[in-house]
Amino acid sequence: MIYTVTLNPSIDYFVELERFTVGKTNRISREAKQPGGKGINVSRVLQRLGADNQAFGFIGGFTGAYIQDTLRKENISTDFIPVAGDTRINIKLRVDKETEINGLGPKVDEEEIRLLFTKLDGLAAGDVLVLSGSVPGSLPADFYARIAERLKERGVRIIVDATRDFLLPVLPYQPFLIKPNQDELGEMFGKTIQSAEEAVPYGKKLVDMGAENVIVSMGGAGALFFNRKHVLYASAPKGELKNSVGAGDSVVAGFLAAYLREADAKGAFRYAVAAGSATAFSDGFCTGPMIDKLLEQVHITQL
Numbered sequence: 001m002i003y004t005v006t007l008n009p010s011i012d013y014f015v016e017l018e019r020f021t022v023g024k025t026n027r028i029s030r031e032a033k034q035p036g037g038k039g040i041n042v043s044r045v046l047q048r049l050g051a052d053n054q055a056f057g058f059i060g061g062f063t064g065a066y067i068q069d070t071l072r073k074e075n076i077s078t079d080f081i082p083v084a085g086d087t088r089i090n091i092k093l094r095v096d097k098e099t100e101i102n103g104l105g106p107k108v109d110e111e112e113i114r115l116l117f118t119k120l121d122g123l124a125a126g127d128v129l130v131l132s133g134s135v136p137g138s139l140p141a142d143f144y145a146r147i148a149e150r151l152k153e154r155g156v157r158i159i160v161d162a163t164r165d166f167l168l169p170v171l172p173y174q175p176f177l178i179k180p181n182q183d184e185l186g187e188m189f190g191k192t193i194q195s196a197e198e199a200v201p202y203g204k205k206l207v208d209m210g211a212e213n214v215i216v217s218m219g220g221a222g223a224l225f226f227n228r229k230h231v232l233y234a235s236a237p238k239g240e241l242k243n244s245v246g247a248g249d250s251v252v253a254g255f256l257a258a259y260l261r262e263a264d265a266k267g268a269f270r271y272a273v274a275a276g277s278a279t280a281f282s283d284g285f286c287t288g289p290m291i292d293k294l295l296e297q298v299h300i301t302q303l
């Protein structure tokens, strides 16, 4: 079974404006809201791809109830731990470019952490655990590593999609997959990475540091894949960018869904990139048929 963990879920409030003037009243021309948070997005995409999964995490208040309700309508199994504060609202602002304003999120206390660990204790060999998104400020930055420590030698494959401070401590636990984007990769090594060529040595380093599979996503410039056998580059399909929110999560879900079907890392990487682009080219998340349509436009090169 696949489990996702979203420690800090959100309602993503998408707003489109013709123009935005600081210090004035600005009127929205188009708006939408969606349940969000990286783990929840992975759950929603997995569900669309026919991969059963259960979403764990902390949710609270009227915003949390909206998330719970929406996921229930989509037949996604959830086992969230209620917290006292309201789940955050993240603003996704589109004027010409996309700007994101992500909230802090509610406080999580010791008892709520204990409850999460108890649920994770139920995982067994063959399960996959996806740890995605930021760790709230009330939890220690090495929280994902603490989860990995608790699950070590249980045969649970762990996937982590998070920024430097949350991700680096997990590497010694040999996560099955990590997916930094180009900027996050640079941040991990104190470098500015501007091209696939510049990213290659650092992607290889992440494998040396413990990751079994690494995808470095680079938006419209495609993605890189690293493991002990392969260093691959995938071009991204061309199309009109409608929404990049969740594109990275679609890469994670696409890789996982395809890998669990065929255990072929190269094929799963290709599917993952098509999934990311299918989401980027649509207002919502990708579906299986949308991914299939783009697959032949994803060209893989062995580096």
Ligand SMILES: Nc1ncnc2c1ncn2[C@@H]1O[C@H](COP(=O)(O)OP(=O)(O)OP(=O)(O)O)[C@@H](O)[C@H]1O
Binding pocket: 180, 181, 182, 217, 218, 219, 220, 221, 222, 223, 236, 237, 238, 239, 241, 244, 245, 246, 247, 248, 249, 251, 272, 273, 274, 275, 276, 277, 278, 280
């Ligand atoms: N403009 C684009 N054109 C084509 N494909 C895109 C574009 N933007 C994103 N993608 C696809 O989505 C994948 C992930 O994008 P990106 O690298 O922006 O992830 P991310 O930064 O983790 O995204 P997010 O955090 O917004 O979900 C890319 O590898 C690519 O396949």
Ligand SMILES: O=P(O)(O)OC[C@@]1(O)O[C@H](CO)[C@@H](O)[C@@H]1O
Binding pocket: 008, 010, 012, 035, 036, 037, 038, 041, 090, 100, 102, 132, 133, 134, 135, 245, 246, 247, 248, 249
């Ligand atoms: O603040 P975090 O946890 O790093 O990211 C949260 C978030 O930006 O990531 C998702 C897209 O990947 C959105 O649904 C959500 O708003």
